[in-house]
Amino acid sequence: MKIGVPIVAPNGMASEVNDHFGMSEYFAILDVEGDSVKGLEVIRDSPSLKEHKTPAQLLAEHGVEVVLAGGIGPHMIEELLDRGIKIFRGAAGTVEQAFEDYKAGMLSRAKSI
Structure with a gap:
């Protein structure tokens, strides 16, 4: 399973979660198997880039x-x-902390409005 986390700047699992999802330039993508992170990739997008996409x-x-x-x-x-992407809110701190909070069931799942 792949999990995406908006981050302030690329710094691996120590990257700080960006509180403003829609304005995030960087995203950490965790490759997860069971309860373990098997890989991490950082992708970048910005409204100033020619090929800009929504997050x-x-x-x-x-x-x-x-x-x-x-x-x-x-x-x-x-x-x-x-x-078809599930959303869990309340992530804070580092990517590592957000993943641990997710595994512990501490984040709230966002539903359609």
């Missing part, structure tokens, strides 16, 4: 099935859900 488009193209987010607006929730 939902970008993550869907990379096979992301679950998103761990801090703050995320209703439009982006709908766009992710429309692509």
Whole structure:
């Protein structure tokens, strides 16, 4: 399973979660098997790039099935859900902490509005 996390800057599992999902330039994509992270890739997109995509488009193209987010607006929730991506809110701290909180069931699942 692939899990996407918006991050402030690329720094592996120590990357800080970006609280504003829709404005994130970087995303960590975790390749997860069971309860373990088997790999991590950082992807980048920016409104200033010629080939800019929405975060939902970008993550869907990379096979992301679950998103761990801090703050995320209703439009982006709908766009992710429309692509079959599950969203869990309340992620904070580092990517590692967000993943641990997700595994522990501490993040709340976002539903369609």
